[in-house]
Amino acid sequence: MVRVAILILLFIPSLWFAYEYRDMPSFGYYHDDGLYFVGAKTLAQSGSYRIASFPGEPAQTKYPPLLSAWHALAWWIQPDFPATLGVAIWLQWIWLPVFAWLTWILLKDWGMSGNARFIVMVMFALSPYLLFFSTAILSEIPFGVFVAATMLLLNRGRIIPAALCAGLAYLTRTAGIVLIVSVPAVLWIWEKRRKEAVQFAVTLLPFIAAWMLWSKANRPASPNELLLYLTDYLGYHFGVFTLGDAHLFLWKNADMLLQAAGAFILPLIYGGQIATITTQVMGVAAIAGAVRLTLAPHGRARQFGIFAGIYAAILLLWSFPPNERFLLPLAPFFLAGFVVEFSRVFVAMRKSFQHKDASQRGAAYGIAAFVALLLLFCLYTQLQVRYELMPLAMAKERERTRDLAPMYQWIRANTPETAKFLVGYDTVFHLHTGRHGSYQSVSPIGWYRDSQDPARFDAEAYARKYGFDLILWTPTDRRNDATFEEQVAIGRKLADSKTLKLLHEERNAYLFALLPVDGKRE
Numbered sequence: 001m002v003r004v005a006i007l008i009l010l011f012i013p014s015l016w017f018a019y020e021y022r023d024m025p026s027f028g029y030y031h032d033d034g035l036y037f038v039g040a041k042t043l044a045q046s047g048s049y050r051i052a053s054f055p056g057e058p059a060q061t062k063y064p065p066l067l068s069a070w071h072a073l074a075w076w077i078q079p080d081f082p083a084t085l086g087v088a089i090w091l092q093w094i095w096l097p098v099f100a101w102l103t104w105i106l107l108k109d110w111g112m113s114g115n116a117r118f119i120v121m122v123m124f125a126l127s128p129y130l131l132f133f134s135t136a137i138l139s140e141i142p143f144g145v146f147v148a149a150t151m152l153l154l155n156r157g158r159i160i161p162a163a164l165c166a167g168l169a170y171l172t173r174t175a176g177i178v179l180i181v182s183v184p185a186v187l188w189i190w191e192k193r194r195k196e197a198v199q200f201a202v203t204l205l206p207f208i209a210a211w212m213l214w215s216k217a218n219r220p221a222s223p224n225e226l227l228l229y230l231t232d233y234l235g236y237h238f239g240v241f242t243l244g245d246a247h248l249f250l251w252k253n254a255d256m257l258l259q260a261a262g263a264f265i266l267p268l269i270y271g272g273q274i275a276t277i278t279t280q281v282m283g284v285a286a287i288a289g290a291v292r293l294t295l296a297p298h299g300r301a302r303q304f305g306i307f308a309g310i311y312a313a314i315l316l317l318w319s320f321p322p323n324e325r326f327l328l329p330l331a332p333f334f335l336a337g338f339v340v341e342f343s344r345v346f347v348a349m350r351k352s353f354q355h356k357d358a359s360q361r362g363a364a365y366g367i368a369a370f371v372a373l374l375l376l377f378c379l380y381t382q383l384q385v386r387y388e389l390m391p392l393a394m395a396k397e398r399e400r401t402r403d404l405a406p407m408y409q410w411i412r413a414n415t416p417e418t419a420k421f422l423v424g425y426d427t428v429f430h431l432h433t434g435r436h437g438s439y440q441s442v443s444p445i446g447w448y449r450d451s452q453d454p455a456r457f458d459a460e461a462y463a464r465k466y467g468f469d470l471i472l473w474t475p476t477d478r479r480n481d482a483t484f485e486e487q488v489a490i491g492r493k494l495a496d497s498k499t500l501k502l503l504h505e506e507r508n509a510y511l512f513a514l515l516p517v518d519g520k521r522e
Contacts, residue, residue, distance in 0.1 A: 007104075007118070010125035011097060013386075018093040018135050024085040025397035026136060027428060030325075031439065033137040034427025035060065035230075037088065039068035041431075044075035051230060053430035054438055055420045055467075059218035061231045064211050066171040067139045081431045088137060095141045096134035100124060102148035103332040109155050110293055110301040110336060116343065120335045127264060128385035129324045130331060143173040144329035150179065151304050163200045167207030174211075174233060175311060175329075180204050182307040190302060226466050229441045240319040240445050248448040249317050256321040257312060258283040261334050263324050266378045267385050282338065282378075289337030301333075308333050319444055345371070400476055401428075407472070407506040408432040414504070415470070422459060422468040424477025437468065442481045456481065457490050460497055463514060470503070471512040 028034040038052040039060045049065050050057045060068070074088040103124060107117040124130060133141055146169035153162035166183065170176030180201055187197035220227055229236045241249060259268060259276065262283030268275060294305025308330050315322035327334070349371075352364030411433045421437030423429045429437055440462050446452040463471050473494055475487050482490070491510065494500060500512040 007100075007121050007125065010122060011100065014093070014096060014125070014131050014134060017131055017386075018089055021135060021394055022086050022089050023082065023398070024089055024135065024137075025394045025401065027082075027085055028425040029397065030136065030138060031427070032063070032139075034425070034431075036063060036068050036137050036139070037071060038427050038430060039063065039065070040071035040088075041075050043068055044072035044079075053427045053436060054227075054230060055436040057436070058220055058227065058231060061215040061219045062233055063139070064171045064174060066168060067137070067142055070142070071137060089135055092137055092141075093134050095145055096130065099130075099141055099145050099148065099332075102145060102152060105152055106148055106304070106332060107336055109152065110304075111296060111298050112336060112339070116336075116339050120332070120339050123265070123335045123339075124332065126379070126382050126386075127331065127335075128267065128382055128390060129264065129328065131386060132390060133325060133328055138325070139173040140325055140328035143169055143176065144331070146172060146176070147179070147304075147307065147329055148332070150183070151307075154183065154303050155300055157196075159196045159199050160203055163203035166200075166204050170204070170207050171211060173329075175314070177208060178307055178310045178314065180208060182310050183303060186303050186306050190299070224466065226438060226441055230438070237319045240443055241317070245445070245448060246317065249319070252448055253316045253318065253322055255280075256323060257315060257327070258287075260322055260324045260327045261286050261330075264327075264331055264334050265338055267381045269381055269385060269389065278374075283334075285341045286334040286338040289339065289341035290333050291337070292340055293333070293337060304333055321444075321447070396476075400474070403507045404432075404474070404509055407504070407509040407511065410504055410506065411435060411472075411511070419470055420468045421470050421472055422463040422466075423472040424474060429472065437472075438466070439477070457486060457493070459490055459494060460500060460512075460514070464517075469514060471500070471514070472509065473512065474509045 027037075034053070035051060039049055042048050042050045042052050042057075042060075043065070049060045049068065051060050071088050071091055074084050074091055078084045078087045100121065104117065104121060107120055112120070130141070146165050150162045150165040150169060153159075153165060162183070166176060166179040169179060184197040184201045187193045187200065219231055223231060223235070225236075225239070228239060258280040260283070262268075262279040262281065262285075265282040265286065266279045268279045290305060290308065293301040294309075295302075311330065312322075315326060320326075349364055349368050353361060353368075355361050355364065408429070412435075415435065417434065419435055421429065421435055422440060423437045424439050426437045426439045429435065440456070440459060442456045446456070459471055459473065471494060473491055475484065475491060477487065477490075494510070494512055495502070497512075499515045499517050501515055502510060503513050504511045
C-alpha cells in the first residue's frame with residue numbers, strides 16, 4: 001500500500017502539468033494533433049470525418065477515427081475554439097493514469113518483483129516524454145492503452161475480448177495492424193493454440209477491413225504529392241522509399257531507434273558524440289532486457305515482445321525517423337527491460353564486493369560509484385527536461401499564439417472565405433480564422449541521403465505549384481525541418497520577391513499575396 005500511495009503521489013505533477021498548460025500552448029506543433037482535432041470537429045458538427053483545414057475538405061483517410069471520435073466530446077461540451085482545448089486536454093490526459101495502471105499489472109504478469117515493478121513505475125511517472133504526450137492530442141498513449149489491455153487479456157485466455165481491444169488499437173493507430181500478425185503467430189507457433197489464433201484473427205479482421213475499405217472508397221482519386229501526404233500513409237511512404245535507399249533508411253532509423261529507446265532513461269538534451277553514445281548505450285540495455293523478458297521460460301511477456309519486435313522492424317524501414325514519440329507505446333517494455341538488465345549488473349557488482357582480492361573489490365566499488373553517478377545524471381536530465389526545457393518551450397508557443405492573434409483577426413475581416421493559404425500551423429490557423437490552407441510538407445528523403453533539396457526553402461514556388469493564393473509566414477513556421485537562420489532566409493526571400501505583394505504584417509507575421517506571373521499564377 002505504501003508503494004501504491006507513493007506512485008499516486010508521483011503522478012500528481014502530471015496532473016498539475018495538465019492544469020498548468022490547459023490552454024495547450026503546443027497545439028498544432030506536431031501537425032498530426034491538429035488534424036486529429038479538426039477531424040473531431042467535423043465528427044461532432046456534421047458526422048463526417050474530414051480534413052476541414054485543407055482546401056476542398058477531403059475525407060480524413062490517413063488517421064483512423066477513434067481518437068478524433070473521442071475528442072469530438074470536447075467539441076460537444078465546448079464548441080468555442082480555443083476554449084475547446086481546455087476540455088480536450090483532460091480527455092487526453094486521462095489516458096496516462098489508465099496506461100500506468102495497465103502497465104503495473106503487465107509488469108506483474110511478466111514476473112517482475114515488487115521492487116522492480118516499483119522502480120519501473122517511478123521511471124514511468126517521471127518520464128518527461130510520457131508527461132508531455134499525455135497533454136498533446138496524439139494517438140500514441142491511447143494506442144498503448146489498448147495494446148496493454150490486449151496483452152493482459154491474452155495472458156488470461158480471453159481471446160475474443162483481446163481481439164476487440166486489438167481492434168480498438170487499430171482504429172486508434174494503423175500500427176495496430178501488427179497485432180493481426182504477432183498475436184496469431186505466438187498462439188499458433190509457440191503456444192500451439194491454433195483454434196484461438198484463428199478466433200483472434202477472425203475477430204480482429206473486420207476492424208481492419210472496415211477502415212481499409214472506407215479509406216479506399218473516400219481517398220482522393222488522383223492526389224498530388226501534398227494531398228497524398230495528408231491522406232495516404234502507404235502511398236506517401238512508397239513515394240519516398242525505394243529499395244535503392246533501403247540501407248540508408250535502415251542505418252539511420254536504427255541509430256534513431258536506439259537513441260529514442262535510451263532517451264526514456266537518459267534524455268538526449270546535450271550535444272556531442274559522447275552524450276549520443278551514452279543515451280544509445282541505455283537504449284541497448286533497455287532492448288537487451290526486453291529481449292530477456294520475451295525469452296523468459298514463463299512466456300508471459302512473449303506476446304508483447306513479439307509485437308514490439310515487429311513494430312520496431314517496421315519503424316526501421318519507415319519513411320520517418322523513429323523518435324521518442326513513436327516508441328511511446330513500447331515505453332513500459334523498454335523501462336522494464338532496462339530494470340531487468342540493470343538488476344543483472346547490480347547482482348554482479350554485489351558478488352564483486354565480496355571478492356577475496358582487494359583490488360577486485362576496489363574496482364567493483366569504483367564501477368558502482370560510476371553507475372550510481374550515471375543514474376543520478378539520468379534523473380537530473382529528466383527533471384531538467386520537465387522543469388526547465390518544457391516550460392521554456394511552452395512559453396515560446398504561448399508567445400507565438402499571442403503574437404498571431406491580431407493577424408488572425410485581420411484575416412477573418414479582410415480575406416475571402418475561399419482564399420487558400422500556405423501557412424505554417426495550418427490546422428491552428430483554420431480553427432482561428434475559418435480559412436483553408438496547408439503547411440509546406442518536405443520529403444524526408446533528403447535527410448536520409450544527407451542532401452537536402454534547396455527547393456524546400458522556396459515557399460513561393462511551392463505555393464504556386466499547389467495553387468495557394470496567399471502565404472502567411474512567421475520565423476517559426478518550419479519548426480521541424482529548418483534552423484532559425486534558414487527560416488529567416490525563407491522570409492527574406494519572400495520579402496525580396498517581385499511577384500509577391502505584402503498585404504499585411506503584425507509583429508513577426510507577414511501576409512503575402514501571389515501576383516500573376518506572365519498573366520498566370522502558376
